[in-house]
Amino acid sequence: FTIGNHEFDWGIDKIANYADGNPDNGEADFPFLAANIVSTVSGEPMPWTVPYIIVDVNGVKVGIIGVIGDVINSISASRVAGYEFLDAASTVATYAEVLRTTEGCQVVVASIHEYSSQTNNAIAALTGNRKVDAIFNGHSHTSIASSIVRTGTDLPFAQVSSYDSSAIAKITLVYD
Secondary structure, three states: OEOOHHHHHOOHHHHHHHHOOOHHHOOOOOOOEOOOEEEOOOOOEOOOOEOEEEEEEOOEEEEEEEEEOOOHHHOOHHHOOOEEEOOHHHHHHHHHHHHHHOOOOOEEEEEEEEOOHHHHHHHHOOOHHHOOOEEEEEOOOOOEEEEEOOOOOOEEEEEOOOOOOOOOOOOOOOOO
């Protein structure tokens, strides 16, 4: 689950309760991804979040990086006091390299709470160990599925409208 602007609407501490190890207040059975949300005081991420996860898909290690995009202005200033959102594309580049070189991932996917052609294009421009293979966007409440032309393999991206609960975004990658 990638943290987005609406999690701050309730107060980010409310979401943190689902990852505090106390089953009496309910616990999420999935990780909270927030690679680029850091404290303005310490520069550290929220302790109950992780920057990425790694899943095995038919024997292929897939790294999934979760970032919030440039949506801080859609959140009440009082709700984000004490937090900074680092640049999404730069953060994705940093963690993509970690996933490929340190973690041994063959595929890297970005989950971004934002739909912005500027951010998607910046990620599409990443190469080498920083390359991303697919992007799942969220935030603008529109359905879109396309790809960005780049040298080698184009970068697919998709987002589903929040108003259609029967829709899911699916990107099929062929790994050879």
